[in-house]
Amino acid sequence: MYDRNPDRVDDALRSTDGVDETARYDDPLALADTCDVVVECAGHSAVERYAVPLLETGTDLLALSVGALADADLHEAIVRTAVASGARFEVPSGALAGVDAIKGAAVHGQLDEVVFVTIKPPAGLAGAPYIEEHDVDLAAIEEKRLVFEGSAREAAPAFPANINVAMALSLAGLGADDTVVKIFADPDETDNVHRIEARGGAGSMAFAFHTHPHPANPRTSYIAALSTIASLRRRTAPLVVGT
Numbered sequence: 001m002y003d004r005n006p007d008r009v010d011d012a013l014r015s016t017d018g019v020d021e022t023a024r025y026d027d028p029l030a031l032a033d034t035c036d037v038v039v040e041c042a043g044h045s046a047v048e049r050y051a052v053p054l055l056e057t058g059t060d061l062l063a064l065s066v067g068a069l070a071d072a073d074l075h076e077a078i079v080r081t082a083v084a085s086g087a088r089f090e091v092p093s094g095a096l097a098g099v100d101a102i103k104g105a106a107v108h109g110q111l112d113e114v115v116f117v118t119i120k121p122p123a124g125l126a127g128a129p130y131i132e133e134h135d136v137d138l139a140a141i142e143e144k145r146l147v148f149e150g151s152a153r154e155a156a157p158a159f160p161a162n163i164n165v166a167m168a169l170s171l172a173g174l175g176a177d178d179t180v181v182k183i184f185a186d187p188d189e190t191d192n193v194h195r196i197e198a199r200g201g202a203g204s205m206a207f208a209f210h211t212h213p214h215p216a217n218p219r220t221s222y223i224a225a226l227s228t229i230a231s232l233r234r235r236t237a238p239l240v241v242g243t
């Protein structure tokens with residue numbers, strides 16, 4: 001376990017049964033010495049800094065802050081390094097589902113349009129660079145409002161802690177430039193709402209998720225943490241469900 005803020009490791013050790021100080025690392029790259037897989041749940045900067053060096057060691061990386069791959073050079077370096085070392089860069093479904101169906105529909109170009117809509121309580125968007133740069137007064141929003149529309153590549157750096165799911169979806173489907181993202185703030189909403197609308201030669205699909213924010217962090221859906229655990233279990237499961 002590594003966090004640039006050691007207090008967060010203290011909190012995690014306190015709240016996790018059976019995990020002791022030996023789980024604490026001062027250097028995330030040292031995790032490669034003892035781990036088959038490293039889970040990144042930190043932020044874009046962690047992916048930018050550690051993904052390539054970790055993959056170079058042959059260690060798999062399961063990354064939540066996958067919006068970092070909006071940087072095409074980083075995306076390319078990650079794939080190139082993984083091919084060379086034999087390690088895998090894995091993107092869990094995280095706060096999303098339906099990614100498997102989108103991946104299937106994308107085979108042989110059977111996908112024409114993917115739109116990703118996210119609706120969050122205004123507090124869930126606080127601190128996003130886009131909100132600050134455009135002086136969006138989240139506290140003054142009185143009814144559901146579209147605050148952003150653009151591609152997944154544009155959305156990722158504008159909302160680095162909110163819209164990693166859109167990049168996961170785009171990697172499964174049409175790519176970062178052709179996946180449309182719409183972000184709404186809704187003061188009447190208490191859940192994080194994610195909706196995928198896709199159509200193409202394989203048919204039309206719509207998926208909607210109303211998931212509870214994590215009690216400790218309104219930006220993140222609780223299901224993202226649970227789904228990451230499920231992704232880890234999948235690696236050693238004798239019977240694997242889903243793609």
Ligand SMILES: NC(=O)C1=CN([C@@H]2O[C@H](COP(=O)(O)OP(=O)(O)OC[C@H]3O[C@@H](n4cnc5c(N)ncnc54)[C@H](O)[C@@H]3O)[C@@H](O)[C@H]2O)C=CC1
Pocket residue numbers: 002003004005008040041042043044045046047049063064065066093094095096160161162163164165168217219220221224
């Ligand atoms: N792909 C998906 O479906 C989802 C992705 N996420 C992403 O997962 C990440 C983690 O989410 P939360 O746990 O809610 O965030 P958080 O903000 O509660 O915790 C992040 C932790 O990482 C640490 N950190 C940040 N940058 C670091 C770095 N460069 N090196 C070392 N430590 C660093 C911080 O000190 C903090 O303790 C975020 O990037 C979030 O946007 C969250 C939910 C869903």
Ligand SMILES: O=C([O-])CC(=O)C(=O)O
Pocket residue numbers: 095160161162163164165166192219220221222224
């Ligand atoms: O947890 C969510 O609802 C989505 C999220 O934060 C992200 O994709 O970064």
